Each structure stands twice: as C-alpha cells, then as structure tokens.
Amino acid sequence: MQAPDTVYAFEKHLDGWLKTLSGPVPKGSAKWSLRQSVQFALLLGLLSAAMVFWPNNFFHPDLLQVTFVLGGLGIWRFGWWFTHAVRAEIFARFKWPGMRRRAEAVWQSGWRPRRLHIQMTTFYEEPAITRRVIGSILGQIRREGIPTTLWIGTGASYDEQIITDFVRTHAADLDAELVFLRQNQPGKRMAIGMILRAMNRAGIRPDDLVIFMDGDAVYGTDVLEKTCSMFGADPDLQALTTNEEVLCYGPDWIQSWLSMRFAQRRLAMQSHALSDKVLTLTGRMSVFRAYHVTDETFIRTIEADHLDHWLWGRFRFLSGDDKSTWYHLLTKRAKMTYVPDACVYTIEQIEGSGTERMVQNFRRWSGNMLRNGTRAIALGPRVVNPFIWWCLVDQRLAMWTMLVSPTLAVLTVFVAPAYLMHCLIWIVLSRTILCLFLFRYARSADISWPFILYFNQIINAGVKVYMIFHLSKQKWSNRGNQTAGNGGTLRDRVQNAVAKFQLVTTVTAFVTALAVYVGALEMPPLF
Numbered sequence: 001m002q003a004p005d006t007v008y009a010f011e012k013h014l015d016g017w018l019k020t021l022s023g024p025v026p027k028g029s030a031k032w033s034l035r036q037s038v039q040f041a042l043l044l045g046l047l048s049a050a051m052v053f054w055p056n057n058f059f060h061p062d063l064l065q066v067t068f069v070l071g072g073l074g075i076w077r078f079g080w081w082f083t084h085a086v087r088a089e090i091f092a093r094f095k096w097p098g099m100r101r102r103a104e105a106v107w108q109s110g111w112r113p114r115r116l117h118i119q120m121t122t123f124y125e126e127p128a129i130t131r132r133v134i135g136s137i138l139g140q141i142r143r144e145g146i147p148t149t150l151w152i153g154t155g156a157s158y159d160e161q162i163i164t165d166f167v168r169t170h171a172a173d174l175d176a177e178l179v180f181l182r183q184n185q186p187g188k189r190m191a192i193g194m195i196l197r198a199m200n201r202a203g204i205r206p207d208d209l210v211i212f213m214d215g216d217a218v219y220g221t222d223v224l225e226k227t228c229s230m231f232g233a234d235p236d237l238q239a240l241t242t243n244e245e246v247l248c249y250g251p252d253w254i255q256s257w258l259s260m261r262f263a264q265r266r267l268a269m270q271s272h273a274l275s276d277k278v279l280t281l282t283g284r285m286s287v288f289r290a291y292h293v294t295d296e297t298f299i300r301t302i303e304a305d306h307l308d309h310w311l312w313g314r315f316r317f318l319s320g321d322d323k324s325t326w327y328h329l330l331t332k333r334a335k336m337t338y339v340p341d342a343c344v345y346t347i348e349q350i351e352g353s354g355t356e357r358m359v360q361n362f363r364r365w366s367g368n369m370l371r372n373g374t375r376a377i378a379l380g381p382r383v384v385n386p387f388i389w390w391c392l393v394d395q396r397l398a399m400w401t402m403l404v405s406p407t408l409a410v411l412t413v414f415v416a417p418a419y420l421m422h423c424l425i426w427i428v429l430s431r432t433i434l435c436l437f438l439f440r441y442a443r444s445a446d447i448s449w450p451f452i453l454y455f456n457q458i459i460n461a462g463v464k465v466y467m468i469f470h471l472s473k474q475k476w477s478n479r480g481n482q483t484a485g486n487g488g489t490l491r492d493r494v495q496n497a498v499a500k501f502q503l504v505t506t507v508t509a510f511v512t513a514l515a516v517y518v519g520a521l522e523m524p525p526l527f
Helices: 004-021 034-053 061-108 127-144 157-170 188-202 223-233 252-273 296-304 321-331 354-378 386-414 418-441 449-468 490-518
Strands: 116-121 148-154 176-182 209-214 217-219 237-249 285-289 306-309 313-316 335-349 474-476 482-484
Touching: 004 127, 004 237, 004 335, 034 418, 061 223, 061 252, 061 335, 061 386, 061 418, 061 490, 116 127, 116 188, 127 157, 127 217, 127 223, 148 157, 148 188, 157 176, 176 188, 188 296, 188 321, 209 223, 223 237, 223 285, 223 335, 237 252, 237 321, 252 335, 252 354, 252 386, 252 418, 252 449, 285 321, 296 321, 321 354, 354 386, 354 449, 354 474, 386 418, 386 449, 386 490, 418 449, 449 490
Parallel strands: 116 148, 116 209, 148 176, 237 335
Antiparallel strands: 209 285, 217 335, 237 285, 306 313, 474 482
16 A cells, blocks of 8 residues: 555646646647757758768669668558548548537537436556546536436446545535446456446436546546537437547656657547548547447447457457447448547556566557457448548558568668668658657657657567467456466467467568568579
C-alpha cells in the first residue's frame, strides 16, 4: 500500500496534468519553443549539408536497381501516407464543421437521449485514477441532465468500494443509477458480456445510447454533449469513437512514443471518417445505439469471438473487444464516425521495462489487427467501403514492404558500404518531413519523433511478421497477466514447431531473395 504522502503527490500531479491537457491545444507556431525550433533547424541543416557534400552513391552502377526499388517503395508508401493527410484535411475543413453545426443545433433545441447507459470495466485500478474517471462522468451527467445508468464490471470488491464511496459523496443529487456486476469468469470480454445481458434484462430500449469505456479513461470537456448530439443530428449514425490524449507515468521516451502514436491516430481517424467508417471502435471510449447492444449476435461476438485457423484450430480472442464490436457493425454496413473535438485522457502506468511494455502492446495491437483484418477483407469492398477495404489490405502489405528498405540497406554493405550512409540520411530526412505534418495533430513539436517514428515502424512490422504465424498467442499484462495459446501438450508443441518453421523459412526466403537481388549473394549455376 502506498504511503499517504505518496498518494497525495500522485493525485496532485495527476490533477495538474489533466488541467494542462484539458486546456486549448496550441496552434501553429505556438507549438514550437525556441529550443525546439533551433533543434530542428540544426537537424535539417546537417541533413542538407550531408546531401550536398557527401558523394552521391544512389546511382552506383552495382546498386542502381536497389535505388529504383527503394525509390519505388518510397513513392508508394509516402504517397499513401500523404493521401491520408489530404483526406484528413478535407474531413477537418469541409465535412466535420457541418456535422458539428448540425449536432449543436439539435442539442440547443433540447434533444437528449431518453437514457444513457455507460458500461465500464475496471480491474484493480489506481484509486486516484478511478476517482478522476468517475468524477469526470458525474460532472458531465450533472451538467447535461441526462438520466444515466453506470454499469461497472469488476473483479473484486476493491474497485467497488472506491467507486461506491465516491458516488455517495458526490452524486446524491443526480438522476444516476450505479450497478455493479462482479464477473464470475475471467477476462474483460466476459465482463462486458455480463453487463450487456444485465442491460437487456433491465429493459434497455433500442433508442438509448450506450457508452463503452475503460476504467482509466477520464472525460475531457463536454464529451457527453459532443458525442450524444451526433446521434440526434444523424439518424443513420450507429457508432462513433473519440479523440484521445495520453498521460504516461513511466520513461520519458514512452510518453513521446505514445504521443506520436496518438497524433498518427488522429490523422488516420479523420481520413477514415471521410468514408463514414473507422478501423476500430476504440475501447477507451466509443458510443453505440442500443439497438445493436440488444442483439444477441453482438453480445456473443464480444463474449466468444474466435477464429478458425488451419494450424491453431478454433481459438478465442483474449483482447480486442473493440475490434469485435467494429467487425459486427461492419457486417451490418453501419455508419460510423470519429469525433475529433471530444477527447478522453488515457492514463498509462508503465512498471518495469518500457521496451518490454512497448513490444507487448505491439503484440496485442498487431494480433488484434491481423486476427480481424482477414475476415474484414473477406467481406469485400462493397460491404466494407472501397477505401477502408484497401486500408485493411495495405496493413498486411505494409508489414513486409516496411522491412524491405532496412534489409536492402544492410545488405548493400557487402557491395558498396557507403550506400548505407545515404540510406540513413534518407531515413532521418523523410521521417523528419513526416513528423512536420504529424505535429499538426500534436500539442507540441518533439525532436525525438523522427527517430521514434522509424523504430516504431520497424518494430511494429517485425512484431506483425511474428504474429501472423502465431495468431493464437495472446498476452494482456494490464488485465492480470492474461495469456492464451501457450499450452504444453504434444499438440501445442507440434503447432508451435510448425509455426516456427513457417516463420524461419519465410524470413529466410525474404532475406535471401533480397540478397540475390542486391548481388550480395549469387545463385547456383543451375539458376
């Protein structure tokens, strides 16, 4: 148990951080401090000098074909990235303002959902975080005057007591009902399923709204107004997800990495929302029409979503409930959107190795994406939407194309060592240019982002390649170290051996083919 002074210091620091993040996002040059401006000027100056004065080996006769491949991949990948950037701007400048105006008009006219249902799961959360989460919910219920039921899925009395004490103290005057459901089976999915079945028994109506959220997501300003009003303004809208900011208690570089990923998320979400779809209904905060929540298929998809695989057989998904809800709505051709001005604050506590946590997150995120991507692609572009369908296909292509460039660069050492330096210059320059665009979706500029972005891409691609051969292997450290796919039976050992064989032979063939292409390895005379 933490000492009282330590708890107080944590709560004070948390309150200060939330107050800072809930303020207006700096615009334009306000994001750049003098130090950051000087750092980027020096970096760009060094890169420019290196390009001018370093001998050009990109057109080395023995490696001209490598330059063409790297250039072609660069045009494709950066062209696709800039396509998202342009679509995000179109959404922000032309589509979103009209959506917000219509929603505000409906809200000002007095429209409110008949009842709001908030389902939240929590598992031995830090008390200070739990109090901030519940406090943010109650404050907005009071402000908007929406009759609300809070459905809290817990695993022990620990979280229940903290929430009960807080609600009794601060919510006696609210039209808000608090319902606890203690899960009798392990896993977040079963907890959510239990909550949804309890909602059905209580008589939830199809025109109610249901919020799915996590126990570490604190509401920003006017989240309930900004999200609920979208459903009043658009009868066809079936689900939405919101903007997120991250607060990280851990290594500084993890905070920078997470901030960069959330900036990427904002850009991508706006691009996807232009097609009235998103690629995930984020579990941190998403809102649904209750019509879907009362559907038994929807509930079973969350409780027992699974994949039938030729090697691993049938296995259930451990995490990724947000992908399951998304896939269900995708099959219904449902309209979904992203609300950029409604923000929730995610609180991450990193214990132990930051690098290990980073890889664990990648394994969970990438596994969820690969497990759901295949079946979503199988629905076809007519059901999914052509642009969103291609985004799903591109996710599977990108994990290999991302590894082509660094592999070719390393292999050129055996032909023309100086070529590697040109590749490094190009990597830093290209990622710096990308980050200059990403800073538009961030609170401030960060000199570490170009380097973090590249390592993020390489590690993510490597983890995806591993996971595509090990889809049943799942681990979720912040839900009580849940694991799956790690059995010790003879069948499990055989499956793991086959998966490892596939991984090793595929990667070997990948590297060998590139080595032959570069000229670092000669084929036998027979070929």
